[in-house]
Amino acid sequence: SRPEKLSGTPPVYTEVARKARVTGVVIVEAVIDEHGNVTNARVLKGLPMGLDRAALEAVQKWKFKPAQYQGRPVKVYYTLTVNFQVQ
Secondary structure, eight states: OOOEEEEOOOOOOOHHHHHTTOOEEEEEEEEEOTTSBEEEEEEEEOOTTTHHHHHHHHHTTOEEEOEEETTEEEOEEEEEEEEEOOO
16 A cells, blocks of 8 residues: 555745745655655755755655555655645
């Protein structure tokens, strides 16, 4: 089974990006370990004005239910998308 997000705060919109009304998606690849922690996170597709860094910092604090293989928790590569929309 694939990992499931249990908790985590959304990324912080940088003030510069909010004023410029930058919207879009940051794609992050990470390893979700056997304990549900995010490790080795890196941006595959970023956004300007610090939003890719904000997404990376947020994702690294998220907690997951680990992926399962034959009933045991396993480490997996996982692609996460973080949406930025100006309200």
